[in-house]
Amino acid sequence: MHSVWTVFRREMGAYFTTPLAYIVLTVFLVMAGALTFYMGGFFARDQADLNAFFTFHPWLYLVLIPAIAMRLWSEDLRSGAVEVLLTLPITTGQAVLGKFLAAWVFAGIALVLTAPMWITVTYLGTPDHGVILTGYIGSFLMAGGYLSIGAFISALTRNQVIAFVVTAAICFLLTVAGSPLVLAAFSAWAGDEATDFIASLSFLTHFEDIMKGVLDLRDLVYFLSVMALFLFANWAAVERVKGA
Amino acid sequence: MSMIELHGLTKRFGQITAVDGIDLSVPKGEVLGFLGPNGAGKSTTMKMVTGYLAPSAGRVSVCGHDVAADPVAAQRRIGYLPEGAPAWPDMTPTAFLDFAARARGLDAKARRTAIARAADLTSLQGVMRQPIDTLSKGFKRRVGLAQALLHDPDVLILDEPTDGLDPNQKQEVRRLIAEMSGQKAIVISTHILEEVEAICSRAVVIARGAIVADGTPQDLEARDPLHNAVELILTDSADAAKARNLLDGLANVARVKDGAEGPASLIAVPVDARAIAAALADALRAADIGVDRLSVRRGRLDTVFHTLTGYQGGQNA
Numbered sequence: 001m002h003s004v005w006t007v008f009r010r011e012m013g014a015y016f017t018t019p020l021a022y023i024v025l026t027v028f029l030v031m032a033g034a035l036t037f038y039m040g041g042f043f044a045r046d047q048a049d050l051n052a053f054f055t056f057h058p059w060l061y062l063v064l065i066p067a068i069a070m071r072l073w074s075e076d077l078r079s080g081a082v083e084v085l086l087t088l089p090i091t092t093g094q095a096v097l098g099k100f101l102a103a104w105v106f107a108g109i110a111l112v113l114t115a116p117m118w119i120t121v122t123y124l125g126t127p128d129h130g131v132i133l134t135g136y137i138g139s140f141l142m143a144g145g146y147l148s149i150g151a152f153i154s155a156l157t158r159n160q161v162i163a164f165v166v167t168a169a170i171c172f173l174l175t176v177a178g179s180p181l182v183l184a185a186f187s188a189w190a191g192d193e194a195t196d197f198i199a200s201l202s203f204l205t206h207f208e209d210i211m212k213g214v215l216d217l218r219d220l221v222y223f224l225s226v227m228a229l230f231l232f233a234n235w236a237a238v239e240r241v242k243g244a
Numbered sequence: 245m246s247m248i249e250l251h252g253l254t255k256r257f258g259q260i261t262a263v264d265g266i267d268l269s270v271p272k273g274e275v276l277g278f279l280g281p282n283g284a285g286k287s288t289t290m291k292m293v294t295g296y297l298a299p300s301a302g303r304v305s306v307c308g309h310d311v312a313a314d315p316v317a318a319q320r321r322i323g324y325l326p327e328g329a330p331a332w333p334d335m336t337p338t339a340f341l342d343f344a345a346r347a348r349g350l351d352a353k354a355r356r357t358a359i360a361r362a363a364d365l366t367s368l369q370g371v372m373r374q375p376i377d378t379l380s381k382g383f384k385r386r387v388g389l390a391q392a393l394l395h396d397p398d399v400l401i402l403d404e405p406t407d408g409l410d411p412n413q414k415q416e417v418r419r420l421i422a423e424m425s426g427q428k429a430i431v432i433s434t435h436i437l438e439e440v441e442a443i444c445s446r447a448v449v450i451a452r453g454a455i456v457a458d459g460t461p462q463d464l465e466a467r468d469p470l471h472n473a474v475e476l477i478l479t480d481s482a483d484a485a486k487a488r489n490l491l492d493g494l495a496n497v498a499r500v501k502d503g504a505e506g507p508a509s510l511i512a513v514p515v516d517a518r519a520i521a522a523a524l525a526d527a528l529r530a531a532d533i534g535v536d537r538l539s540v541r542r543g544r545l546d547t548v549f550h551t552l553t554g555y556q557g558g559q560n561a
Contacts (some may be wrong), residue, residue: 006346010332017334017375080330086389087294087326088331089319243255243297 002089007098009071014216015106020071032056039178049127053117054135054211058175058204065168068106070151070160072099073234077158077241086242096235100151100227103176107143112135131213138210141223142203142229146171147228148186166217171203178202246271246295247399247429252302255288255453262288263452265302270429272398275421277444277461278433281553285453286433290401293431294324297417303356306399320348323397325405329388333377337350337368337387341394348395362390365420381408389417393424400430406439418443437545447545451553463544467552468543471517474524475541481508487533494527496520508536517543 015021019159032053036042039242040052076082085095150167176182187195187209199205208217247301248270249413255263261343262372270276278286291297293304295315304311306318331340341362363369366386368389371379376387385408392400405421406414414436420442421430434440440447441461449464457464465471478487484507491500491510512522521540528535 002349003347006343009346010335010343013339014332014334076332079333080326080328081332083296083326083330084289084324084344086320087296087322087324088344089316089349090347091316239298243257243300 003094004098007085007090007095007140008102011099011102012106014071015068015102021106024064024067025110025113028060029113031060031064033118035060047057047125050117050121050132050135051211053114054139054207056185057139058142058207061143062168062171062175064110065143065146065171066150066164068103069147070154070163071165072103072151073155073238074158076159077155078160080239082238086238092235092238092242096151096231096238097157100148100231100234103147103151104140104144106146107240108140111140111143129211134213134215135211137215138207140218141220142207145203145223145226145230148227149174150232150236152230152234155234155241174201175203177206178204178206189197248309248431249305250289250293250302251304253289253299253304255285255292255297261530262453263292263299266450266453266455268448268455268458270431272429274425274446275425275430275444276430277437277440277447278431278450279437279440279447280433280450283434284450284553285402286450287403288453289450290324290403290431291326291434294326295319295324295327296399298521318397321397321514322399322401323392323395323402325385325388325392325402327387327403331376331384331387331391332463334375336373337363337373337379337390338372340387341390342392344391347417350395358396360395361561362394365393369415371415378385382410382413385409386413386417398423398428400432402430402432404434405432406434406469407435414439437549440545449549457548458492464545464548466517466545467548468517468545470513470541470547471543472514472519472521473541474512474514474521475503475539476510476512476524476528476535477503477505477537478508478510479536481506483533484510486531487528490527491524492532494520494523496523511541515559 031052035056036053040055042052045052073082076085088090118132149170153167153170154163183195183199184200206222209216209219246269248268250266250268251268253263254261266289278289280286288297292299293306293311295311295318298312307321309318309321311318335343338359341359342355345358350358362373366389368383368386368390371383376384379387385405389402389405392393406417409417418439421432424430425445426508432444444461447457447459447461447464448455457467476487478484486499491497491512496515497520498513500510500512500514503511512520512524521538523537
């Protein structure tokens with residue numbers, strides 16, 4: 001646990017010693033605000049909730065999460081620092097977990113900084129705080145899911161641009177799998193069971209469930225399983241670098 | 245007691261065998277110079293000893309800990325400078341060393357002491373707060389070295405520790421290694437042969453992944469066919485033919501060849517690098533042949549190195 005914390009500290013520091021953290025945070029906050037008010041029709045809806053805000057999170061994450069995750073391993077593979085990291089008395093598992101948690105907490109910081117949204121909606125009306133809190137938890141879980149994929153891809157290449165593009169592509173597929181467009185295309189010929197299965201793989205389906213204010217155990221298990229699966233893949237990818 | 249043990253250590257990358265069944269044992273107090281041409285498998289071997297690469301076959305143990313079975317226990321005892329001294333470019337040496345010290349489980353007070361000591365040993369004090377990215381090659385190397393020395397480890401594995409340093413800094417690092425050598429087992433890889441003579445108690449030459457020579461630097465020098473050869477400058481070049489016949493007839497002289505300094509210079513090559521200078525001097529005096537200069541040649545490590553590693557440089561005598 002101590003080693004995980006050590007890796008976590010270094011990674012968190014690395015975000016803030018480069019402009020990356022500030023750029024990602026700024027872009028996230030500006031985009032989240034702009035999308036909520038302009039595209040989401042926050043005022044036109046005339047409802048005291050943050051649905052207009054949360055609806056865009058999966059799409060925002062498609063761009064921002066790969067940007068947070070891309071450097072996790074690629075940078076170390078390129079600079080060779082991964083050799084220092086893995087020859088210190090730190091196990092591969094501790095390094096994988098420490099790096100992931102740093103990125104996840106960073107995403108959490110971005111979410112916390114959107115609190116003015118919550119304050120605004122509270123000021124304007126009387127929202128259901130339970131629903132909003134659940135929305136935040138769901139968004140945070142979804143960010144973790146995307147990040148675990150990004151961390152895994154990042155361990156496969158020393159090129160951060162490749163890590164970014166491939167992560168964004170995979171996350172896009174996992175997201176749109178639950179969009180009406182894709183589901184309609186499948187339901188026409190694949191039958192209900194297959195369509196339901198595809199929908200159940202999608203981040204979107206599970207996030208929309210949570211957004212409604214119900215934190216179902218199935219959705220929780222889904223996101224945690226995605227994270228566990230890709231962190232294990234991440235571990236295997238790093239072990240592959242070591243030639244094991 | 246043997247601090248580092250390698251048994252049949254092998255590493256294959258696809259079809260290529262980078263390290264091919266190396267057996268080696270390094271006791272405490274030894275400074276082992278690992279020599280070999282680029283691509284011979286030096287760095288790959290070191291990466292396996294430090295637990296970065298998993299061997300394809302064979303075993304490594306460090307201070308009694310099997311590196312494959314319990315890498316973390318072995319890594320606690322090792323200080324390692326990887327090839328090229330990699331580090332996180334955005335970190336300062338202070339942050340980098342602090343991270344390494346935390347990873348080694350040192351508490352706040354021990355960290356401060358260890359970092360100050362390592363910075364002092366490697367003369368980093370002036371640059372501790374500059375990003376590593378902005379440092380010169382020599383400083384970067386010393387940051388890596390400081391990381392390796394941080395916890396005063398029992399085993400030091402240094403991959404080209406003096407590469408990129410200027411002559412003064414090289415001298416300093418060699419002095420540092422020599423000072424530490426008593427209590428530790430130290431392995432350094434290098435292709436600077438004078439370094440081996442200067443600080444190593446043992447030299448291991450590898451070529452194409454296998455050990456081709458293992459001994460003290462003096463043992464290796466003795467493998468030069470010209471080791472202990474005697475170079476002569478005669479007073480009168482007219483005596484050259486006479487001297488040549490005389491020396492050829494002596495026991496322990498394998499052959500006599502022309503020296504590089506004109507007709508009056510000769511080189512007598514001994515059988516099996518035996519010492520022939522005294523016998524030679526006596527014989528020349530007895531025959532009343534005047535000699536201006538007589539010098540015994542030492543074997544040259546680079547000649548031996550070229551021969552052992554199969555490099556056809558053409559300058560072998």
